Amino acid sequence: MTRRGTKVETVLLQVVTLVLLACAPSARGALPSDNVSVQWNRLFQQLFCTGNGLRFEPSILLAHLNLAQWHALEALKQTGTCTTEEAVVAYASYTVMVNYFPFSSETDIDPLLASQIKGLSKTQKKLAKSLGEAVAKRLIETRQPIKEFLLEDIHDALAARGGDRPGLWGYIPNTPHNPTAPLVTHYYNLEQTFILPDPTEFVEDYLGNLKPPKVPSAEWDASYASLVDVGRIDWPGRTRAMNFTASLYACPKVNVTYNESGCTTDLFWIQAALNALPATTSLYDAVTLLAKMSVALHETQIIIMTMKDGFYFWRPALAFRTGDAHHAPIPNWTPYAYTFFDPEFPSGVVGVTSAGATVLQSFFGEDKMVAFTVGGNGVFGPTCPGSAGQVIPPRHYGSIPAAIDEAILGRIYSGAHYNSSTRDGEIVGKTVAKYVLQHWGKRTPSGVLPDTEYLDVFVKLPTKQQEFVPVHYEV
Ligand SMILES: *[C@@H]1O[C@H](CO)[C@@H](O)[C@H](O)[C@H]1NC(C)=O
Ligand SMILES: *[C@@H]1O[C@H](CO)[C@@H](O)[C@H](O)[C@H]1NC(C)=O
Ligand SMILES: *[C@@H]1O[C@H](CO)[C@@H](O)[C@H](O)[C@H]1NC(C)=O
Numbered sequence: 001m002t003r004r005g006t007k008v009e010t011v012l013l014q015v016v017t018l019v020l021l022a023c024a025p026s027a028r029g030a031l032p033s034d035n036v037s038v039q040w041n042r043l044f045q046q047l048f049c050t051g052n053g054l055r056f057e058p059s060i061l062l063a064h065l066n067l068a069q070w071h072a073l074e075a076l077k078q079t080g081t082c083t084t085e086e087a088v089v090a091y092a093s094y095t096v097m098v099n100y101f102p103f104s105s106e107t108d109i110d111p112l113l114a115s116q117i118k119g120l121s122k123t124q125k126k127l128a129k130s131l132g133e134a135v136a137k138r139l140i141e142t143r144q145p146i147k148e149f150l151l152e153d154i155h156d157a158l159a160a161r162g163g164d165r166p167g168l169w170g171y172i173p174n175t176p177h178n179p180t181a182p183l184v185t186h187y188y189n190l191e192q193t194f195i196l197p198d199p200t201e202f203v204e205d206y207l208g209n210l211k212p213p214k215v216p217s218a219e220w221d222a223s224y225a226s227l228v229d230v231g232r233i234d235w236p237g238r239t240r241a242m243n244f245t246a247s248l249y250a251c252p253k254v255n256v257t258y259n260e261s262g263c264t265t266d267l268f269w270i271q272a273a274l275n276a277l278p279a280t281t282s283l284y285d286a287v288t289l290l291a292k293m294s295v296a297l298h299e300t301q302i303i304i305m306t307m308k309d310g311f312y313f314w315r316p317a318l319a320f321r322t323g324d325a326h327h328a329p330i331p332n333w334t335p336y337a338y339t340f341f342d343p344e345f346p347s348g349v350v351g352v353t354s355a356g357a358t359v360l361q362s363f364f365g366e367d368k369m370v371a372f373t374v375g376g377n378g379v380f381g382p383t384c385p386g387s388a389g390q391v392i393p394p395r396h397y398g399s400i401p402a403a404i405d406e407a408i409l410g411r412i413y414s415g416a417h418y419n420s421s422t423r424d425g426e427i428v429g430k431t432v433a434k435y436v437l438q439h440w441g442k443r444t445p446s447g448v449l450p451d452t453e454y455l456d457v458f459v460k461l462p463t464k465q466q467e468f469v470p471v472h473y474e475v
């Protein structure tokens with residue numbers, strides 16, 4: 001009895017082994033120990049950060065790369081196609097990368113693919129290619145990034161509003177922030193979300209209690225006081241450490257090796273994830289984490305921009321120079337570093353940081369203390385006010401929340417944000433990331449945009465403070 005059982009099992013085992021051999025792992029050993037997903041993310045950083053391709057906002061490109069990898073693995077699971085996980089991820093990534101970085105195709109992208117599929121049989125390559133390419137193309141085709149055609153409408157709406165209003169965003173006289181300055185970031189509002197419902201509804205339903213302070217009010221007095229000294233370039237109390245923290249979040253860097261540290265807040269978190277993941281993580285788990293993270297970072301940008309444009313709160317330099325009912329003007333108030341030219345509330349850098357942190361923390365569990373390091377190669381550029389020429393060593397964090405604290409201080413010390421707006425930015429990122437995690441895989445990302453040629457944009461600016469008047473568009 002026992003003997004016969006054993007025999008059957010042995011035979012079964014042999015059959016199973018044969019099937020597995022035919023269907024999968026022969027190529028595994030041929031792949032580099034550094035896995036495919038990681039290699040494509042590093043190459044993405046390098047090409048994006050050195051400007052060797054589409055220098056568009058990274059979060060949509062990054063979401064495409066990591067979602068394509070995830071969809072490829074899901075498709076492989078569903079279809080049971082006889083090829084390898086690594087190979088479908090390689091072809092999906094390749095398709096996205098060639099689309100966005102066509103000039104690096106021969107020098108960087110083709111060779112990486114070639115090294116990853118070495119050792120695969122012809123059939124395995126063919127199957128992996130058709131599967132990986134298909135999922136990547138579907139993503140790209142429905143989700144082309146769109147142009148900044150909205151800016152003109154915002155300039156017009158500002159001109160029509162006429163004059164400054166206390167508490168509302170506007171041009172800063174006698175600075176580069178005048179009507180000819182390039183406005184930034186507002187095109188995010190026109191990108192569709194992958195997982196979140198309509199951004200305006202999301203803000204109203206999940207973040208309705210967040211608002212910039214009323215001017216004048218005791219709450220505004222507190223925001224004002226939180227920044228008027230520490231954010232200003234010539235405040236005598238600035239320490240070298242404060243300057244350094246501000247510079248991390250505000251200064252251009254040179255001589256950076258971008259395969260180890262990204263050039264944007266999004267990429268900081270991708271890098272953090274790559275470095276924090278335990279070596280035993282499966283390819284599927286790593287890809288899923290990176291996909292969730294990229295999507296959360298992308299959705300957070302959209303929500304932040306929707307709020308910024310909806311509330312139109314004034315930037316510190318405008319507020320302090322203009323003054324208000326409780327504060328005399330300080331005509332020469334200058335922030336430590338150049339401030340993005342868009343409305344202030346809430347902080348985008350902190351929002352994105354908090355989203356990345358929330359997704360990474362969720363991988364390990366809420367209470368786990370996770371230390372990590374992000375490569376910090378490079379040097380602060382010559383225009384960096386307090387830290388020019390200083391080397392940026394690798395940055396070590398004792399925990400994931402420690403990186404949020406650093407970002408908050410960085411944005412305050414650089415004079416870009418009031419304390420209250422950084423704290424609200426943290427809430428925004430956390431709320432969006434949690435929504436993405438809870439709804440992952442439940443809604444098929446659609447993301448088909450209306451044709452921008454036929455799009456009408458309506459920009460109406462708030463005329464009263466704390467009003468939420470989102471930019472509106474329709475076909
Ligand atoms: C900034 O806000 C946090 C949270 O509201 C508060 O605990 C902290 O004291 C504030 N710091 C300053 C300098 O206003
Ligand atoms: C950057 O690297 C170049 C070439 O190695 C070197 O000449 C230059 O001094 C470096 N710049 C800084 C600011 O370190
Ligand atoms: C990044 O590139 C440098 C220089 O080419 C190399 O020495 C280093 O090992 C690379 N790091 C990673 C993580 O690939």
Ligand SMILES: *[C@@H]1O[C@H](CO)[C@@H](O)[C@H](O)[C@H]1NC(C)=O
Pocket residue numbers: 033034035036037038273274275277278279280281282283286
């Ligand atoms: C892929 O890379 C991640 C991050 O470095 C690592 O944790 C994981 O073990 C790698 N997986 C495979 C299958 O190589």
Ligand SMILES: *[C@@H]1O[C@H](CO)[C@@H](O)[C@H](O)[C@H]1NC(C)=O
Pocket residue numbers: 233234238239240241243385386387
């Ligand atoms: C901090 O930066 C400011 C602005 O460039 C500079 O004037 C000041 O000397 C720096 N402080 C320290 C301690 O390095």
